[in-house]
Amino acid sequence: MTPANEWIKITKVENLPLREGRPVKLGGVEIALFNLGDRFVAVENQCPHQGGPLCDGIVSGLHVVCPLHGWKFDLESGAPVQASSPNCIATFPTRVNDGVVQVNLAGGSRIEPEETAD
Numbered sequence: 001m002t003p004a005n006e007w008i009k010i011t012k013v014e015n016l017p018l019r020e021g022r023p024v025k026l027g028g029v030e031i032a033l034f035n036l037g038d039r040f041v042a043v044e045n046q047c048p049h050q051g052g053p054l055c056d057g058i059v060s061g062l063h064v065v066c067p068l069h070g071w072k073f074d075l076e077s078g079a080p081v082q083a084s085s086p087n088c089i090a091t092f093p094t095r096v097n098d099g100v101v102q103v104n105l106a107g108g109s110r111i112e113p114e115e116t117a118d
């Protein structure tokens, strides 16, 4: 079992272009790592609709749009932005240490859709 405080080194900061995503396989989990300019965010890479690769989605502000059918998700909370996407995606804590982006896989979480309802 991975300790909750375990940070996994992914890549140097300069390897992640601004407003682009990159897929990263960590054990049996594939995440999408994004550079938002002032920070990095990590989410599960599989869209809950039909499995589209979110790492290839278009980043707009704090949102990513799935490249297959356009479902939109908040990259910080994992919440769907549009009513047509009822499922949330998991998010994972990130940090930068000595110029290297790190992800805490064990610290990942997924909010429930009703938590996002008005």
Ligand code: FES
Pocket: 047, 048, 049, 050, 051, 052, 066, 067, 068, 069, 070, 071
């Ligand atoms: S697979 Fe992502 S919107 Fe359809």
